[in-house]
Amino acid sequence: MLVDIVLDAMGSDKAPEPELRGAILACRHLPVRIHLVGPEDKIRPALRAHLKGENLPIEIVHASEWISMDDKAASSVRSKKDSSMRVGLKLVREGKARGFVTAGNTGAAMATAKMVLGALNGVDRPALATILPTGAGTPCVLLDVGANVDSDPQNLVQFALMGQIYARSVLGIAKPRVGLLSIGEEDSKGNAMTKETLPLLRELPINFIGNVEGRDLFQNNVDVVVCDGFVGNVTIKTIEGLAKLISDELRQALKATITSQVGALLSRRAFKDFKRRLDYSEYGGAPLLGVQGACIIGHGSSNERAIMNAIRVAVQFAQADVSRHIEAALKPRDPGPLPPFNEVKADPFRDDNGLIPPAA
Amino acid sequence: MLVDIVLDAMGSDKAPEPELRGAILACRHLPVRIHLVGPEDKIRPALRAHLKGENLPIEIVHASEWISMDDKAASSVRSKKDSSMRVGLKLVREGKARGFVTAGNTGAAMATAKMVLGALNGVDRPALATILPTGAGTPCVLLDVGANVDSDPQNLVQFALMGQIYARSVLGIAKPRVGLLSIGEEDSKGNAMTKETLPLLRELPINFIGNVEGRDLFQNNVDVVVCDGFVGNVTIKTIEGLAKLISDELRQALKATITSQVGALLSRRAFKDFKRRLDYSEYGGAPLLGVQGACIIGHGSSNERAIMNAIRVAVQFAQADVSRHIEAALKPRDPGPLPPFNEVKADPFRDDNGLIPPAA
Numbered sequence: 001m002l003v004d005i006v007l008d009a010m011g012s013d014k015a016p017e018p019e020l021r022g023a024i025l026a027c028r029h030l031p032v033r034i035h036l037v038g039p040e041d042k043i044r045p046a047l048r049a050h051l052k053g054e055n056l057p058i059e060i061v062h063a064s065e066w067i068s069m070d071d072k073a074a075s076s077v078r079s080k081k082d083s084s085m086r087v088g089l090k091l092v093r094e095g096k097a098r099g100f101v102t103a104g105n106t107g108a109a110m111a112t113a114k115m116v117l118g119a120l121n122g123v124d125r126p127a128l129a130t131i132l133p134t135g136a137g138t139p140c141v142l143l144d145v146g147a148n149v150d151s152d153p154q155n156l157v158q159f160a161l162m163g164q165i166y167a168r169s170v171l172g173i174a175k176p177r178v179g180l181l182s183i184g185e186e187d188s189k190g191n192a193m194t195k196e197t198l199p200l201l202r203e204l205p206i207n208f209i210g211n212v213e214g215r216d217l218f219q220n221n222v223d224v225v226v227c228d229g230f231v232g233n234v235t236i237k238t239i240e241g242l243a244k245l246i247s248d249e250l251r252q253a254l255k256a257t258i259t260s261q262v263g264a265l266l267s268r269r270a271f272k273d274f275k276r277r278l279d280y281s282e283y284g285g286a287p288l289l290g291v292q293g294a295c296i297i298g299h300g301s302s303n304e305r306a307i308m309n310a311i312r313v314a315v316q317f318a319q320a321d322v323s324r325h326i327e328a329a330l331k332p333r334d335p336g337p338l339p340p341f342n343e344v345k346a347d348p349f350r351d352d353n354g355l356i357p358p359a360a
Numbered sequence: 361m362l363v364d365i366v367l368d369a370m371g372s373d374k375a376p377e378p379e380l381r382g383a384i385l386a387c388r389h390l391p392v393r394i395h396l397v398g399p400e401d402k403i404r405p406a407l408r409a410h411l412k413g414e415n416l417p418i419e420i421v422h423a424s425e426w427i428s429m430d431d432k433a434a435s436s437v438r439s440k441k442d443s444s445m446r447v448g449l450k451l452v453r454e455g456k457a458r459g460f461v462t463a464g465n466t467g468a469a470m471a472t473a474k475m476v477l478g479a480l481n482g483v484d485r486p487a488l489a490t491i492l493p494t495g496a497g498t499p500c501v502l503l504d505v506g507a508n509v510d511s512d513p514q515n516l517v518q519f520a521l522m523g524q525i526y527a528r529s530v531l532g533i534a535k536p537r538v539g540l541l542s543i544g545e546e547d548s549k550g551n552a553m554t555k556e557t558l559p560l561l562r563e564l565p566i567n568f569i570g571n572v573e574g575r576d577l578f579q580n581n582v583d584v585v586v587c588d589g590f591v592g593n594v595t596i597k598t599i600e601g602l603a604k605l606i607s608d609e610l611r612q613a614l615k616a617t618i619t620s621q622v623g624a625l626l627s628r629r630a631f632k633d634f635k636r637r638l639d640y641s642e643y644g645g646a647p648l649l650g651v652q653g654a655c656i657i658g659h660g661s662s663n664e665r666a667i668m669n670a671i672r673v674a675v676q677f678a679q680a681d682v683s684r685h686i687e688a689a690l691k692p693r694d695p696g697p698l699p700p701f702n703e704v705k706a707d708p709f710r711d712d713n714g715l716i717p718p719a720a
Contacts, residue, residue, distance in 0.1 A: 135605055146543060149551045183506060183593040191509045191590040214594045215601030230551040231594055233543040234574045234587075238595050241575030242602055245495055250610075253627075253634035260630035266623030267614055274613035 002033040002057055003315045004097035005294075006088040007307070009038030010066035011104030013300045016043055018103070020050050022307025023058055029308065032315050033057040035097055037088040039064060063087035066104075069300055073107030077115065085109055089116040092293040099294030099314030101285070103302040109295070110147050110288055117291040120323055122330030125151065126290030127159045127229070128297070129166060130236055136220035141167050141176075143224075145232035147288060153197040156180070156226050157204065161329045162289040163224035164206050169320035170287075170313055173223050179212030181227035181235075187211065193228065201226070247275075284313035290326060294318050362393040362417055364457035365654075365674045366448040367667070369398030370426035371464030373660045376403055378463070380410050382667025383418055389668065392675050393417040395457055397448040399424060423447035426464075429660055433467030437475065445469055449476040452653040459654030459674030461645070463662040470507050470648055470657070477651040480683055482690030485511065486650030487519045487589070488657070489526060490596055496580035501527050501536075503584075505592035507648060513557040516540070516586050517564065521689045522649040523584040524566050529680035530647075530673055533583050539572030541587035541595075547571065553588065561586070607635075644673035650686060654678050 007023055009016040016038055023034045036043060040062040047058065063084040067076045080086070085108060091097045093116055102109050110128060119126055129143035143163050148155065160178050167176035180201055182190040187198060189211060201208045212222050214235065227235070254264040264271070285298035285306070294317035298310045367383055369376040376398055383394045396403060400422040407418065423444040427436045440446070445468060451457045453476055462469050470488060479486055489503035503523050508515065520538050527536035540561055542550040547558060549571055561568045572582050574595065587595070614624040624631070645658035645666070654677035658670045 133605075135608055149543065181594060183509070183590055183597075191588075194590075213601075214597030214599070215604070217598060218601040218605040227594075228551075230543055230554075231591055234541060234591055235594060235598050237543075237574030238577060238598055239574070239602055241573075241578040242599055243606070244575070245493075245578040246603070246606055248495055249634050253630040256630055256633065260627040263623045263626030263628075263630070266626065267620040268623075270613040270616055270620035270623070273616065274609055 002031055003099070003318050004033050004035065005311055005314045005318070006035045006037060006061075006091050006097045006100045007311065008066075008084045008088050008100070008102035008104055008109075009036045009043050010063075010084045011102040011109075011300075012298070012302045012307070013069065013103075015066075015103070016046060018302055018304050018307050020047055021304035022302075022311065023047075024050055024054075024056060025304055025308040026311040027056040027058060030312055030315055032311060033059070034311070035059050035061050035088070035091055037061045037063050037084045037091075038066065061087060061091065067108045069105050071105060071108060073105060073111050076105070076108050077111045083108075083112070085112045086116060089113055089295070092295075093117055098318035099296065101296045101298065101307070101310045101314050103285070103298035103300060103307060103310070105300075106146070106286075106297050109297045113288055113291050113295045117293050117295065120290055120292055120327050120330070122327055123158060123162075123290035125155050125158065126288055127155075127162060128232075128286050128288050129163060130232075130286045131171075131284070132217055132239070134218050134220040138173070138220055138223070139171060140217050140220070140222060141171070141224045142181075142217060142232060142235065143226060143289065144229040145236045145286065146229050148229040150230070151193075151228040153193060153200055156193075156197045156228065157200050158290070158330060160201055160204060160206060160208070160224070160226045162326050163226060165322060165325045165329060166287060166289060167223050169322045169325060170316045171223075175207045176223035177209045177221070178206050178224040178226065179209050179216065179222040181214070181225050181231060182211035183213065185211050185213065197226075284309035287313065287317065289322075292323060294322065362391050363459070363675045363678050364393050364395060365671055365678070366395045366397060366421075366451050366457045366460045367671065368426075368444045368448050368460070368462035368464055368469075369396045369403050370423075370444045371462040371469075371660075372658070372662045372667070373429065373463075375426075375463070376406060378662055378664050378667050380407055381664035382662075382671065384410055384414075384416060385664055385668040386671040387416040387418060390672055390675055392671060393419070394671070395419050395421050395448070395451055397421045397423050397444045397451075398426065421447060421451065427468045429465050431465060431468060433465060433471050436465070436468050437471045443468075443472070445472045446476060449473055449655070452655075453477055458678035459656065461656045461658065461667070461670045461674050463645070463658035463660060463667060463670070465660075466506070466646075466657050469655070473648055473651050473655045477653050477655065480650055480652055480687050480690070482687060483518060483522075483650035485515050485518065486648055487515075487522060488592075488646050488648050489523060490592075490646045491531075491644070492577055492599070494578050494580040498533070498580055498583070499531060500577050500580070500582060501531070501584045502541075502577060502592060502595065503586060503649065504589040505596045505646065506589050508589040510590070511553075511588040513553060513560055516553075516557045516588065517560050518650070518690060520561055520564060520566060520568070520584070520586045522686050523586060525682060525685045525689060526647060526649055527583050529682045529685060530676045531583075535567050536583035537569045537581070538566050538584040538586065539569050539576065539582040541574070541585050541591060542571035543573065545571050545573070557586075644669035644671075647673065647677065649682075652683060654682065 127144035128147040487504035488507040
């Protein structure tokens, strides 16, 4: 059975090209029906040209406006009532689709999703999670990375519960190790907020391993790391900045002499592998946890593979019924019958290294 | 005239080897007299072996104990009354030396320095600054990175003043651009603390450029970045973790095939340049700003060049009288005659790239 997923056709920096190609890739590889939202006059001819007669379950839904990366989140959400984000998210709210994917303006996507979908029962604050690569190939989930600014310990407790459910359902980690981002491993290390949060996390029915530090994000010591949205946002932007600096410097150094250019040429495959192992677009974008339905926000620079991976995550999110699990965890007295966790480690779209092999 | 600097001989992971070699390098290249503090029976024969009869201004000061990386900061500061850190810092307090350098336990060094040296007049909280490499070769100063945990807006104001004085005096940046670490450039972006701090920073007689983000640390957009010690510590540990992951992954990828090994061999010089440009030990360790005298804390993995660079920073710190400038800035009504800022961009120990050339 096909899972219905909405794709914002107008999100990425180069929209709608990566979205069109990504939708086609996804339909070829995944059990999905795509609802492609954007200006029909622009999308339909482009899609037809890409499909070249191939019959795939892609439907176009018209939206006359879209939100750009430069638009202010708050005002664009208010003023652009027919934006592709808003129209797309309404389809999820109305039950016509189970998840929404965009590579657009993160602030606007979060604000629109909170407004249109609303929070799940028991969730005070939805949280944006990001998936970081580690050396071992198993990713690490960091949240909140910016859905909120000032959080309290109770919010962090909810982030921990939501993060571990995501790690179980979508990343297939049976018993995710959950850590609290702080400045030392000992319980005594931390600021007023982490010290208040630590004992609350110890009481939860999760595999809580205590405080972790910034360096643990990359060492496969921990699967889910919880922090407030300010710290999380500074952290991911620092990661982005350093990764860019290192890659720029490396490129420049390798261009400096003919010898090193030849060297770089010979190592081309190695560099490609290296980049791929550290490419977070492989992990399919940032899920906004705690809203009604799957909402996956990709990077503005997403290519077609990143779009396909974000769609894959939305499908897994819907199939594992992450939202229901979150509601059950946050309202433990009223769980009702739940679908089983998808605890299968082997993912048909990943190779032995935990990576998604290039599309055929 | 020689500047007297104390060097903790027992700080680094491989102490005292890097310290001995670093002290010798420093004495050969800098106008410095080193007071080497540690167990005399261990240090004296090793130093004699390294000097091979060369006559350099290095004096040994006996200390029977030392603090290891595994020692808890608070308890070791109390219990080890004759530690090399404590003995060394006392020499600075007594005016026998103008600065102190250690590559030892950061927590213990900060606690001992605060206790033995005390804070400068007008300084509520000393702050630890770290010097990050940027693509342009001009470093960026980030503070506080862990001298404090919970800070208030007034503390951040003092950090900004101290950071800009350090950037002027030691890094030779005439008009450092100072930014507040936040989650967006607009004034409206940030948490309760940054929003309260922002207008206070605007009132200071500094070149304040407003909010900056994590990625700006590496883009040569800003020279001094201010944050609370919790956020700063998470940030530098994240940087450390990611840099290690990337270098490990790159090494592994380049070893994967014979072709890539040959490629890596040809690019050896490029890799070396690349590493050196991003090596923060080139910038000479983290200064603890706001205590009476220079206190420079290097990384535990410091090699002899890192030790020499930390000594160089301590010398510049003393020569430019950074402490007096800080007191003047924080108590503007009682400045007294001040030495001029050292605003010379050209540093005899740096090449055109702003890097310190390898020792002869």
